[in-house]
Structure formats: C-alpha cells, structure tokens
Amino acid sequence: MKPRSKTLLAVDWGSSALRAALIDALGQVLQTRQFERGILKVAPGQFEAVFEQCLGDWMAEHQPLCLISGMAGSRQGWQEAPYCPCPAGFEALGRHLLWIKPDVALVPGLHCVHQTAASVPWAGQDDVMRGEEVQVFGALALTGLQEAQLILPGTHSKWVAVRQGKIVHFQTFMTGEVFAVLSQHSILARTMLADAAFNEAAFVHAVQLAQEGPGVLAHAFGTRTSALFERLPAEHLGSHLSGLLIGEELRAMRQSTGPLVLVGSALLTARYELALHTLGRQATALHQEATWAGHLALARGLEAPAQSGARSAR
Secondary structure, eight states: OOOOSSOEEEEEEOSSOEEEEEEOTTSOEEEEEEESOOGGGSOTTOHHHHHHHHHHHHHHHHOOEEEEESGGGSTTSSSOOOOEESSBOHHHHHHTOEEEETTEEEOOOEEEEEEOOSOOSSSEEEEEESSHHHHHHHHHHHHOOSSEEEEEOSTTEEEEEEETTEEEEEEEEOHHHHHHHHHHHSGGGGTOOTTOOOOHHHHHHHHHHTTSTTOHHHHHHHHHHHHHTTSSOGGGHHHHHHHHHHHHHHHHTTTOOSOEEEESOHHHHHHHHHHHHHTTOOOEEEOHHHHHHHHHHHHHHHTSHHHHHHHHTO
16 A cells, blocks of 8 residues: 555544544554543534644644544534445545545444334334444454454444445444443442442353343343342442343344454453453454554545545535
C-alpha cells in the first residue's frame, strides 16, 4: 500500500469521550489525545466549538484530512450522517461519508435488518452501529482476514459477521447496560459490593451456568438467592452476574462461524477471552489500534481514483 499524500486526523467521538489520533502519511500514529467531551456532554450547536477547542491546533498546523466516527454522526451529535446499509465494505462506507467541511467528514455507521419469524406488523428488526464499523475494518486490515466473526464488547456489544471483506450482518446485545442496571438499580444491588475485585472462579461458573437451565432471567434472580443462602460471598456476586450475562451472549451466538476476533478495551476483551476459553473457543484480541487502523484504511480508500472523483464533486 503506497503512503497517503497527507496527514490524517482520526477522531472517535462517542457518547462519553472524544479520542483522537494524528497519523502521518506512512500510517504511523504520531500523537493521541482524549477528552471527557462525549456527545452527551456537548450542548446542541456547540460541536464545532468543542472540536476547535480540542483539536483546532492540530487542524491549523497539519491541515489534515479529518474523519470522525462514532456518535458525533448521530441525530444527537454534530450532524446526522445517514446509515450505510449492509452488506458493506469500507468502499461503500467511503461513498456514504457526510462532508461537513472540505476536509472533515462524519463516518455514517451501518444498518442491517434481522428477519423475524413472529407474526408482527413490521417486516423485521432493525439494528445499527456507529463507530464499531471503523473498528471492524481496522481489525480486518491488521489481521488480513476476509472471513471472520468479530465481537465488540461494551455497553451494547456487537457480533459482526464478515464475508469476503464485507460486513454482511451484525447483532447487538445490551450486555453492558443490563449489567449496569441490574447491579446498580435492581434488588441485586442490595447485596452486591460495587468495588469488589473480579473473581475468576465465580465468573467461569456463571458462564457455564448460562449455557443450561431456564435462561438468564431465572439465573439472574439466582444471584440474589446465592447471597441469601450464602452460596456466594457478596464480593463474588458482581463477577457471577457478569459471567451470566456474557455467557448468555455466547449461548445466543454459539452457532457463529469463522475466526473470532475481539475488539475493545483490555479489561472487557480479557473477560470475553476467558468466557470463550471456558466454552472451548479461542479469539484474537485487538484494542484501540483497530480504531486508528480503520480510519487509515478508510482514508487510503478515498485516495483511489474512483473515490477521489466522487469526493471532489461534493
């Protein structure tokens, strides 16, 4: 791959934080920054001002191409970038960029539809992602894979099926959010210790338990009775609940095929690696480098002749 002709400013602007990397023409990350200025902390109409405050000096000094992925392109963000439909490769993603300035674009995110068998008045269930698509294409660039099942754990975990280098389908699980709600706002919070250390044995047992029996809703109540009858000490209950919810995710996706690639924080990917290993499965783990590699792959795609002509017409 030949070097790019100019510097890239890659921005991952999510709900809770703004992360940025300055990447040179050879693809090397020169500097990174992080600000607690996620879109939920930016007042309407103030996105450009926050962007200038956080990254204006880099824009002025380097005159880079800037690609912004994540929730900045949502309806609650800087400007809504309509979703790109699946199946999609990074070429399709590039064609759907929303250019808000000559060298600043919002990455659109992806949309797919799950067909349902239930007799309902709508045709299927919609699913969306913003930001994870860049991580997926970055992971493919780093691993060289064209066929894979990617797992992106988080507040809303994503399982992404890639075929021939394209995202063909994905499924979202509210695993992290459900853990937060149950552990902080349900009856389970009465007996849990919020700052307890992770307990591997309790977690592994719960992952195994989630593969059998009446399901995660019944097993979750068992977290409470385990405390009542002292089957588990209070400091192990959080690890147990985490194992149940992640184990349920793995149970639901047990028929997934292809090499498994985890993309996310070191803490979460380690926990998913342990859960997968418990069930006899292995995965490659990647972290923030996948985000920057995805932005770089997208930027390089824009320099192809067909893409650059389309962009100049904007």
